[in-house]
Amino acid sequence: MLDRKPRQTVSTEVRIRAFKIMKDLIAELKGAAPHALHTIDPPYEELLEIVEEIQENVGVLPELLVSCTPISDISEYEYVHPFDVAVFSITTALALESVKRINDVGIGAFLHDIGLALTKITADHIEGEGLLEDDIKSYRSHPELGVKVLRQHPSISAFVKAIVSQHHERMDGSGFPRGFRGPDIHLYSRIVACADVYSSLLHKSYLDKTINPAEVVEYMMSFAGFELDKDIVRVMLSCVAPFPEGATVKLSTGELAVVSQLSSGVLTRPVVQVLAKEGENWVKTPEEIDLRQPEHQTRLIVGVV
Ligand SMILES: [Fe+2]
Ligand SMILES: [Fe+2]
Incomplete structure (x- = not known):
C-alpha cells in the first residue's frame, strides 16, 4: 500500500x-x-x-x-x-x-x-x-x-x-x-x-x-x-x-501526514500516511489511515503545510 x-x-x-x-x-x-x-x-x-x-x-x-x-x-x-x-x-x-x-x-x-x-x-x-x-x-x-x-x-x-x-x-x-x-x-x-x-x-x-x-x-x-x-x-x-494527492497536511492531533488517496463522498477525509507524530518526531514506517473510518473520527485535517 x-x-x-x-x-x-x-x-x-x-x-x-x-x-x-x-x-x-x-x-x-x-x-x-x-x-x-x-x-x-x-x-x-x-x-x-x-x-x-x-x-x-x-x-x-x-x-x-x-x-x-x-x-x-x-x-x-x-x-x-x-x-x-x-x-x-x-x-x-x-x-x-x-x-x-x-x-x-x-x-x-x-x-x-x-x-x-x-x-x-x-x-x-x-x-x-x-x-x-x-x-x-x-x-x-x-x-x-x-x-x-x-x-x-x-x-x-x-x-x-x-x-x-x-x-x-x-x-x-x-x-x-x-x-x-x-x-x-x-x-x-x-x-x-x-x-x-x-x-x-x-x-x-x-x-x-x-x-x-x-x-x-x-x-x-x-x-x-x-x-x-x-x-x-x-x-x-x-x-x-480540496486536497491534492501528495499534499502534506497537518492533523488536529499535531501529526504530519501526506494525502495518499482521495475519498469520494467525504472529500475532507482522504486516506493519509502519517509521517511524523506531534513535535515532528518522524516515524520509520509511515502508518496509512483512512480518515473516514470511525476510529479516526477525532483526527481532522487542520491545514496544508
Ligand atoms: Fe473574475
Ligand atoms: Fe477568477
Whole structure:
C-alpha cells in the first residue's frame, strides 16, 4: 500500500503547456494599447486542444475526482487559477451530463479573468480581496473588458462570452456587473462561477493559510442556494477534492501526514500516511489511515503545510 504513487488527474505535460499559453496571453494583454485590443488573437486552437486533453484525462478516472494545483507563491496564481477553474468546470460539466458544450465551458473558464490583465489590479488581490475604493471600480470592470477582447473573434462562441461577462453574477443578485439573478445567469457561467470561488478560496488556503481547505468546503456549502447554484455546488463538491494527492497536511492531533488517496463522498477525509507524530518526531514506517473510518473520527485535517 505504501508505494502508491500520487495519481495525476491531468498530466504534467498538459499542465505546463496550459500554464505557458495563459502566461503568454496575459503578458500580451498587459502590453496591449487600449485602442488595439481587437488585434489580440486569443489562442483558441491551443486552448481547445488543452480542453480536450483535460476531458480525456479526467474521463479515464474510475470516479471523477480532481483537486487544485498547490501553489507556493502568489505570482503563480494568475496562470494556475484559470487552469484550475477550467479543470473544476470541465469535471463538473461532465458529471452534470446535461451540459452539451463542454469545450465552451473549458475555454470560457480559461478566459474568464483575461480582463484583469487590462486593469491595474495585481495578482496579490485574489478575486479583488483587500482593494481600495478606486481599485474596486477597476476590478469590477474586468468581465466587460474581457468580453471586449473576445468580441471581434468569430471562433469564440456566445457561450464563452457569456461565461466571461457573467462569472461574477450571483444567484441572489448580489454579483456584478449587472446584478443578474438565478436563471438569468447562463448555466455555463454558473458552473464557472462556482469553480472560480472554489479555486480562489483553495489557493488562499495554500498561500496565506488563514483558512484551511476543509473550511473552504464549508464555505462553498454556505454559499449554495444563495450566491452560488446549489445543484452545481453539490456536484462540484462530489468530484473536486480540496486536497491534492501528495499534499502534506497537518492533523488536529499535531501529526504530519501526506494525502495518499482521495475519498469520494467525504472529500475532507482522504486516506493519509502519517509521517511524523506531534513535535515532528518522524516515524520509520509511515502508518496509512483512512480518515473516514470511525476510529479516526477525532483526527481532522487542520491545514496544508
Ligand atoms: Fe473574475
Ligand atoms: Fe477568477
